[in-house]
Amino acid sequence: VLPLVLGSGVLIALVNLADPSDIARSIVFNLLGVVAFGAAVIGVRRNRR
Amino acid sequence: VKRTAWWLIVGSLGLFVLGDIVYDTLVVGFGHDTGYPYADIIYLIAYPCFAAGLYGVSVAQFRRDAAIDGAIVAASVSAVIWHWVVTPVIESSSGAPMERVVTVLYPVMDIVLMIAIVHAVFTLTRWRPSVWLLLCGLAMMLVGDTVYVQLVADGTPNSVAGIDALWPVSYLLLACAAVHPSMRDLWQGADVGPAQYSRARMAMLGAALFAAPAVVIIDNGDSTPAAALAILTGVAAILVAWRIARLVADANRSREVISESEARFRALVQYATDIVSVIAYGGEITYASPAIVDILGCPPDAVVGTNAYDLVHPDDIAAVDKALDELLMNPTQPVTFEMRVRNVDNTYRWIQATCTNQLDEPSVAGHRRQLPRCRRAQAHGRVQHQRDARARDAARGPTAPAHVPRAAPGARGLRRPRPRGHPAGGGGHQHVPHHGGALGARRARARDRPPLPGGDGALRDRPPRRAHRDQRHRHRRAADSARARPQHGLITVWSLRVVSPDDERLIALLDVYLGEDRNPDAAQRSVLERTRDLIALTVDRAAQTHRLGYMALHDNLTGLPNRALVIDRLHHALARLGDRHTTVAVLFIDLDRFKVVNDGLGHDTGDELLVEVGKRLTATVRRQDTVARLGGDEFVVVCEDLADESLAEELAARAAEALSEPFTLTRARCR
Numbered sequence: 257v258l259p260l261v262l263g264s265g266v267l268i269a270l271v272n273l274a275d276p277s278d279i280a281r282s283i284v285f286n287l288l289g290v291v292a293f294g295a296a297v298i299g300v301r302r303n304r305r
Numbered sequence: 306v307k308r309t310a311w312w313l314i315v316g317s318l319g320l321f322v323l324g325d326i327v328y329d330t331l332v333v334g335f336g337h338d339t340g341y342p343y344a345d346i347i348y349l350i351a352y353p354c355f356a357a358g359l360y361g362v363s364v365a366q367f368r369r370d371a372a373i374d375g376a377i378v379a380a381s382v383s384a385v386i387w388h389w390v391v392t393p394v395i396e397s398s399s400g401a402p403m404e405r406v407v408t409v410l411y412p413v414m415d416i417v418l419m420i421a422i423v424h425a426v427f428t429l430t431r432w433r434p435s436v437w438l439l440l441c442g443l444a445m446m447l448v449g450d451t452v453y454v455q456l457v458a459d460g461t462p463n464s465v466a467g468i469d470a471l472w473p474v475s476y477l478l479l480a481c482a483a484v485h486p487s488m489r490d491l492w493q494g495a496d497v498g499p500a501q502y503s504r505a506r507m508a509m510l511g512a513a514l515f516a517a518p519a520v521v522i523i524d525n526g527d528s529t530p531a532a533a534l535a536i537l538t539g540v541a542a543i544l545v546a547w548r549i550a551r552l553v554a555d556a557n558r559s560r561e562v563i564s565e566s567e568a569r570f571r572a573l574v575q576y577a578t579d580i581v582s583v584i585a586y587g588g589e590i591t592y593a594s595p596a597i598v599d600i601l602g603c604p605p606d607a608v609v610g611t612n613a614y615d616l617v618h619p620d621d622i623a624a625v626d627k628a629l630d631e632l633l634m635n636p637t638q639p640v641t642f643e644m645r646v647r648n649v650d651n652t653y654r655w656i657q658a659t660c661t662n663q664l665d666e667p668s669v670a671g672h673r674r675q676l677p678r679c680r681r682a683q684a685h686g687r688v689q690h691q692r693d694a695r696a697r698d699a700a701r702g703p704t705a706p707a708h709v710p711r712a713a714p715g716a717r718g719l720r721r722p723r724p725r726g727h728p729a730g731g732g733g734h735q736h737v738p739h740h741g742g743a744l745g746a747r748r749a750r751a752r753d754r755p756p757l758p759g760g761d762g763a764l765r766d767r768p769p770r771r772a773h774r775d776q777r778h779r780h781r782r783a784a785d786s787a788r789a790r791p792q793h794g795l796i797t798v799w800s801l802r803v804v805s806p807d808d809e810r811l812i813a814l815l816d817v818y819l820g821e822d823r824n825p826d827a828a829q830r831s832v833l834e835r836t837r838d839l840i841a842l843t844v845d846r847a848a849q850t851h852r853l854g855y856m857a858l859h860d861n862l863t864g865l866p867n868r869a870l871v872i873d874r875l876h877h878a879l880a881r882l883g884d885r886h887t888t889v890a891v892l893f894i895d896l897d898r899f900k901v902v903n904d905g906l907g908h909d910t911g912d913e914l915l916v917e918v919g920k921r922l923t924a925t926v927r928r929q930d931t932v933a934r935l936g937g938d939e940f941v942v943v944c945e946d947l948a949d950e951s952l953a954e955e956l957a958a959r960a961a962e963a964l965s966e967p968f969t970l971t972r973a974r975c976r
Contacts (some may be wrong), residue, residue, distance in 0.1 A: 264477045268470045282329035285473045289322035292476035296315040299484030300308070 264288055310361025311483065313354050318479050320351035321446075325472065345407045352414035356421040359443075363425040371427035378509060379420040381516035386412050386419075388520050390451055393458040408457070415450050418443065427506070433487035442478030445471050507553060511546030515539045583663075588612045600656070602649035618645035618653050628660065634802065634814070636662040794820040799829075801837045805845055812844050860934040862912055863919035871933035871941055878945045890953035892942040892960060894922070899938035906973050913970050921963045926956060 267284065324347035328340035339345075390412045395405070422443055429436060449471030456468070482488060518539035525531040574581050574594050580601075583592040590613050593605040601608075601616075608616070617625055621644040628642040639661045645653040795818040803813035815837050825833060858870040866874070878889045896918065903911040915938065922932045922940060931943040942960065947953050967976040 265474065268473060278329075278333045281469065282333050285469060286322070286326050286329060288473040289325055289476050292473070292480035293315070293319045293322050295477075295480040296318055296483040299480065299488070300311045300315050303483070303486060303489050 264291075310358045310364075311488070313358030313361060314479070315483060317351040317355035317358060318476060320347050320354065321472070322476060324348045324351065339404075341404055341407065349407070349410055349414060352418055356417050359418075359421040359425050363428045368428060372424055374427050374506070374510060375420060375423035378423045378513045379416070381513035382419050382423075383416045384517050385520060386416055386451065388524075390454055390458075394454055397458045397460070408454070411450060411454055415447055418447065431490070433485075433490060435482045435485040435488040438478050438482035438485060442475040442482060445475035445478065449475065504550070507546065507550040511543055511550070514542035514546055518542065582608075582613075584613050588614055601646065601654070607649075616646045618647070621645050628658075632660050632662055634811070796820060797822050799825055799833060801833055803837050803840050803844070805848075806841055807845065813840060815840060863916050863934050865919050865923070865940075866931055866933040868933070868935050871931055871935070871943060874931050875943050878943060881945075887946045887948060888950070888953075890944040890947055890950070890956070892944065892953070892957050894940040894942070894960065894964070896938040896964075902973075902975060906970075910970055910972050914968055914975060917968050917970070918964065921966075922960055925959050925963045930956070 268288070324340070324344045327347060328344035331337040331340050331344065391409060394408055394412065422440065426440070449468060452468060452471075518535040521535035522532050522539070525535070577594055578596055578599070579594075580596045581592075581594040582590055582597075585591045590608050590611055593608050595605060597603060597605055597608065614622060614625075624642060625644055628640045632638075632640040639659050641657060641659045643655060643657050645655055648654055797819050799817045799819070801815040802811055803815055804810060805812050815833070817833065858867060859865065860867045875889075875891065882889060896914075899911065899914075902914055915934070918940065919932065919934060922942060926932060926942055926944065929945055931945075933941050933943070935941055942956070944953055944956055965976070967974055
């Protein structure tokens with residue numbers, strides 16, 4: 257979990273520092289959102305009893 | 306419910322992501338100014354779903370005090386958000402009415418989410434990594450929403466760089482919370498009892514009280530009267546919170562002390578090598594320590610709920626009754642006695658039991674608050690069975706008699722009532738084994754109970770005994786009286802022991818019941834003591850009269866009827882002859898050369914011989930026959946209801962044969 261959070265944070269910081277266009281930022285952020293949703297689904301399925 | 310709640314959280318997270326995609330598609334891809342209405346609809350559905358999921362996760366630990374605390378904090382935060390976020394948005398928003406409503410709904414949804422968060426935090430049992438991730442993600446989302454709405458209200462939504470990054474980071478944190486294994490244990494576990502008010506929690510509640518005055522001070526800094534009022538209100542709120550915090554700290558400290566003490570005593574009992582058991586009203590065993598496994602071989606669960614008399618050897622029940630009666634007559638004195646109790650294999654083991662009366666201990670006798678006043682007249686007992694010495698088992702054998710100590714002398718006089726514990730004995734009757742009353746009544750039913758696991762039920766088949774049956778009736782009357790007294794409001798008993806004037810032997814109990822809880826005054830005490838003395842004299846006089854009557858009709862050496870009584874019985878037997886077809890025979894017996902025994906061996910030996918002769922004759926004749934001593938060495942036997950004379954001759958032959966056997970006396974052997 258921790259590497260995922262740290263890696264995503266670094267990616268977001270790099271994207272913001274590079275000040276890319278709205279399109280690139282939107283794509284990156286939405287991809288992160290999709291990754292987060294998928295991870296949440298997997299986590300709930302794995303941790304269910 | 307909990308898994309569904311987690312799926313609600315994940316679903317709302319998906320809705321947020323979907324809303325972002327729709328928004329970026331509309332704004333970045335198609336050049337729209339806003340994502341209205343499609344993205345807004347998705348967002349506004351996601352918020353209540355998330356709040357519902359969060360509430361569902363923590364609802365298993367719902368506590369009213371936590372909900373109230375959450376409402377306090379949520380109300381304060383809502384006031385702040387409404388004042389600084391919602392109001393400016395309403396004032397500055399433009400466009401279609403529905404679009405303005407949608408804009409206002411965002412901070413409202415944040416308030417809803419805030420309430421769910423606070424409730425979840427206050428119902429937490431343990432702070433786990435998943436909790437931190439979840440709360441950090443939510444906090445980041447709320448900050449992003451609040452700042453963004455504020456920027457929109459100011460007309461500069463893009464003035465703060467990096468604000469867009471808050472949402473994807475919050476999504477990742479929420480995903481991490483769902484992935485982390487500790488999410489299984491969130492808001493889970495047994496009842497944690499009353500809320501634990503930590504310093505942080507009290508500080509949060511105090512800050513919530515100060516929120517509204519803080520808003521007034523910040524917004525009216527240039528208005529001295531308003532600021533002064535706000536400051537005073539805030540100071541008062543803080544002082545109130547401080548005072549409450551001190552009260553809560555005292556309560557927490559007391560709770561910790563009680564908890565430690567309870568844990569210490571529980572450990573002492575649990576790990577004691579002796580059996581510690583609690584016997585409640587009615588003889589039911591309500592607690593038995595684990596040492597019972599080592600001593601009797603059965604687990605505590607097997608005996609809890611059963612009747613204590615089920616475990617006692619039938620021959621020892623009377624001794625147990627007597628010991629418990631003594632315990633109730635002298636509640637301050639522990640009673641120690643020995644008895645046989647049944648093992649799991651239905652063999653018996655001698656143990657030494659020490660009983661203490663714990664009627665004044667609410668933790669043993671029951672919770673005082675839950676006991677109605679009428680329960681004061683019921684009896685409880687606490688029995689501590691001390692472990693026996695194994696060597697003594699072998700030495701005593703299975704039929705050794707139990708030793709029952711007698712009541713300590715000098716324990717007479719007024720005894721301040723033990724209202725809750727005073728026995729169930731009825732007023733006005735003789736010595737009532739109060740404690741045993743309930744026990745005895747239950748004992749009759751206890752015979753039908755199944756044996757311990759592994760037993761063959763031998764106790765169930767033991768024959769009833771007259772003495773115990775009579776005692777049971779007496780105990781039932783006592784128990785009925787105990788149940789009836791509370792209905793009349795009798796809550797206190799003054800009890801006096803009535804003892805024999807000669808030998809201090811207990812002969813009765815004088816119980817006076819009244820409906821108020823107080824001690825007798827001097828006059829009442831005097832009356833009670835005089836009444837007690839009169840009862841003692843009356844009972845003693847009746848006993849003396851009975852004893853004199855017995856002595857007048859019986860021979861004081863052999864205990865056989867004397868001349869007067871045998872003549873009286875002979876008259877009665879002859880008077881009844883007319884009604885029956887039977888006859889009466891009288892056998893006269895005298896001992897030859899008895900004077901030689903008296904003169905040669907002494908009168909003590911002569912008396913001993915007479916006693917032995919009386920015993921042999923009594924053992925020889927039938928139950929309805931009367932053996933009497935007329936005097937000296939002359940005996941007579943009155944035989945009633947004889948069918949014919951031959952039966953009389955047979956009885957005479959049996960008597961002669963019995964007396965023909967040599968007599969083994971202390972100093973000589975005679976024939």
